Amino acid sequence: MKTLAILTAAGAVLFAISASAQPSVPVEPALVANTCSQCHGDRGLSIAPLFPDLAAQDKDYLVAQLKNFRDHKRSDQHAQAYMWGMAGDLTDDTIDAIATYFSSLPPPPRTSGLDPAEVAAGKAIFENGVSADNVPACKACHGDSAAGSATIPRLAGQHREYLATQLLAFRSKQRYNDIMSANVAQMTDEQIRDVSSYLASLASPSAATEPSKADGK
Numbered sequence: 001m002k003t004l005a006i007l008t009a010a011g012a013v014l015f016a017i018s019a020s021a022q023p024s025v026p027v028e029p030a031l032v033a034n035t036c037s038q039c040h041g042d043r044g045l046s047i048a049p050l051f052p053d054l055a056a057q058d059k060d061y062l063v064a065q066l067k068n069f070r071d072h073k074r075s076d077q078h079a080q081a082y083m084w085g086m087a088g089d090l091t092d093d094t095i096d097a098i099a100t101y102f103s104s105l106p107p108p109p110r111t112s113g114l115d116p117a118e119v120a121a122g123k124a125i126f127e128n129g130v131s132a133d134n135v136p137a138c139k140a141c142h143g144d145s146a147a148g149s150a151t152i153p154r155l156a157g158q159h160r161e162y163l164a165t166q167l168l169a170f171r172s173k174q175r176y177n178d179i180m181s182a183n184v185a186q187m188t189d190e191q192i193r194d195v196s197s198y199l200a201s202l203a204s205p206s207a208a209t210e211p212s213k214a215d216g217k
Contacts, residue, residue, distance in 0.1 A: 029097045035086065036098065044105045049159035050078070056107035060150040062099035066090060076175035078165070108157040110203035122198025125191055133186040138195065141179070146202055156202035163196035 033042055036054075040046045044055030054062065068074035069087035090098075126146070129137040138155075142148055146156040155163065169175035171184045171192070184192070 027101070029094070029101055031094060032098060032101055039082070040102075044102045045108055046159065049161040050165075051159075052162045053108040053158055054102040055105040057103055057154050058148045058150060058152070059099045059103035061148065061153045062102060063095055064151050066095045066098065067092075070095070074175060076166070076169040079175070107154070107203070110157050111160060111200040114160070114197045114201050118194045118197040119201050120198075121191075122194035122196065125195045126198055130187075130191065133188075133191075135187055135191070136183055146199055155199045158199060160196045160200035163199055164192050167192045167196065 028042060036042075039048075039051040040054050044053055044057070046053050065074065066087055069079055069083035070090050072084055074083075087095075125135065126138040126142075129135045129140075139146070141152050142155055143152075146154065148154040166175065167184050167187065168189075170177060170180040171187060173181050175181075187195075
């Protein structure tokens with residue numbers, strides 16, 4: 001009996017240690033389940049490349065963008081068509097809860113099936129810029145692995161089509177930002193395509209073993 005009691009106690013300790021080592025599962029806000037998930041998925045992986053993946057996106061960036069949607073400060077076509085109405089009644093507390101949830105999720109997997117030549121050309125732009133066109137290296141702000149920081153968004157593993165659409169919007173100033181609109185002002189359509197392909201091909205270490213997304217082009 002004494003031996004059994006010791007084994008039982010040891011098992012309970014091991015179970016407690018194992019449980020405490022497991023990553024906590026974030027609580028999904030009701031609005032995410034009922035509304036956000038219809039386009040962005042309940043785990044932050046969107047249903048179509050038109051909509052961005054939100055999983056592991058920087059919380060400060062998500063908060064800033066949701067407030068921009070709510071206050072009609074972001075005026076690109078898709079923002080007006082989808083997010084102005086969706087975010088119109090959000091409170092600061094609700095925005096914080098949504099951003100906290102999505103930022104805590106595992107990052108999206110990379111996209112497979114991309115043109116290797118486009119990916120290579122995009123990598124060169126991301127790392128070195130295009131001095132002849134006054135395009136700075138993207139990694140200067142977005143980081144070596146395109147993981148972003150604070151209000152600078154994560155780009156690694158994002159949908160190629162979404163990235164290209166946003167870069168085109170920055171270039172046309174339909175989505176205006178002092179830094180981004182200036183940085184992409186002289187980028188060609190091909191350069192935007194290439195850097196979008198490169199970013200979509202990236203995966204963070206925690207997403208490296210996940211199944212990749214198929215290219216939607």
